[in-house]
Amino acid sequence: MPLSSIEICAGAGGQALGLEQAGFEHVSLVEIEPPACETLRFNRPQWHVTQGDVRHYQADRWRGVALLAGGVPCPPFSKAGKQLGIDDERDLFPEAIRLVSECLPEAVMLENVRGLLDAVFDDYRKSIVESLQKLGYVAEWRLLHASDYGVPQLRPRVVFVALKKDAAAYFSWPEAQSKRPPTVGDALVDLMQADGWHGAEQWRQQANEIAPTLVGGSKKHGGPDLGPTRAKKAWAALGVDGMGIANAAPEPGFVGMPRLTVRMAARIQGFPDHWQFSGKKTAAYRQIGNAFPPPVACAVGEKIRIALNAAAKPKLKRA
Numbered sequence: 001m002p003l004s005s006i007e008i009c010a011g012a013g014g015q016a017l018g019l020e021q022a023g024f025e026h027v028s029l030v031e032i033e034p035p036a037c038e039t040l041r042f043n044r045p046q047w048h049v050t051q052g053d054v055r056h057y058q059a060d061r062w063r064g065v066a067l068l069a070g071g072v073p074c075p076p077f078s079k080a081g082k083q084l085g086i087d088d089e090r091d092l093f094p095e096a097i098r099l100v101s102e103c104l105p106e107a108v109m110l111e112n113v114r115g116l117l118d119a120v121f122d123d124y125r126k127s128i129v130e131s132l133q134k135l136g137y138v139a140e141w142r143l144l145h146a147s148d149y150g151v152p153q154l155r156p157r158v159v160f161v162a163l164k165k166d167a168a169a170y171f172s173w174p175e176a177q178s179k180r181p182p183t184v185g186d187a188l189v190d191l192m193q194a195d196g197w198h199g200a201e202q203w204r205q206q207a208n209e210i211a212p213t214l215v216g217g218s219k220k221h222g223g224p225d226l227g228p229t230r231a232k233k234a235w236a237a238l239g240v241d242g243m244g245i246a247n248a249a250p251e252p253g254f255v256g257m258p259r260l261t262v263r264m265a266a267r268i269q270g271f272p273d274h275w276q277f278s279g280k281k282t283a284a285y286r287q288i289g290n291a292f293p294p295p296v297a298c299a300v301g302e303k304i305r306i307a308l309n310a311a312a313k314p315k316l317k318r319a
Contacts, residue, residue, distance in 0.1 A: 003305060006030075006062055006103065008054045008070035008096065012039045012277060012287035014269065015071055015111065016047075018297025023305045024067055030057050035279030036287050043275055054095050059103035066308060067301075068100055069109040071292050097131050100162075106311075107304050108137065108162040111292050116158045117143060128160070138168035148176035149295045151270040152187040153211035157292065159300055167311035174299035184211050184238050184268070191264050197250035203258065206239040211268050216289025224285035226260070245285050262288065270295045
């Protein structure tokens with residue numbers, strides 16, 4: 001039987017999709033950006049999507065839900081910003097804790113950027129763990145790499161998991177896969193060939209490593225590109241022009257370094273090809289670049305599901 005879940009700051013549904021694959025059924029999703037809400041509704045019409053600020057969302061009606069999950073905003077902790085943490089108005093960890101106190105889920109799963117593990121946030125992370133402990137949870141932070149779960153890019157992400165004490169004893173973090181993830185060339189060559197580009201196979205041989213981390217940017221950022229100068233250089237080494245996103249695959253006589261399309265970026269992020277993104281190119285790429293890779297969410301979600309089911313078995317026997 002599927003386990004019920006709530007998703008906050010759902011974005012384009014990367015985490016929600018992965019958790020669905022892990023056996024969770026979303027009863028409510030909250031997202032503030034209209035294009036992302038359209039993406040969620042288009043791909044999963046049965047999901048109940050609320051467009052709005054999570055600060056105004058109430059979770060009381062979902063008391064006892066199996067899982068509360070989400071990807072709270074990264075800028076307060078990102079090395080690309082000022083790392084203001086709790087002093088950043090975009091910090092929504094306090095709201096996540098409020099929602100946990102309202103619905104008292106069996107488990108909590110939140111993800112964020114690697115910068116959250118910096119020493120400057122030691123006390124902040126400790127305070128979040130202590131807040132959940134007061135509510136009866138055992139909580140832990142862990143750094144996971146998307147490439148360890150089949151995603152063809154680096155993408156280190158910090159994942160926070162908290163479970164009620166009876167389930168926490170059964171939880172373990174997912175182990176890295178022994179199989180290497182596909183290279184950028186192997187992952188994208190069919191898409192690069194889609195319009196007949198004659199140089200696709202030669203390009204594939206150059207693109208022989210996994211991708212650097214995709215960067216989604218923010219509303220303040222201009223157009224879609226593949227990140228700061230260092231990231232663009234890494235993409236260039238793989239034969240990819242990181243200065244923008246292409247509207248289509250290269251044509252037969254194309255010469256030079258191709259750019260990624262929105263669909264190519266989505267595949268690099270671990271989205272299945274059937275997942276569609278609403279909005280124009282910039283909005284679509286921003287949703288993809290800011291997403292949590294579905295395969296990573298699935299891997300963690302499966303471990304949470306196993307722990308919750310294991311904790312529930314003794315209760316069933318007593319009944």
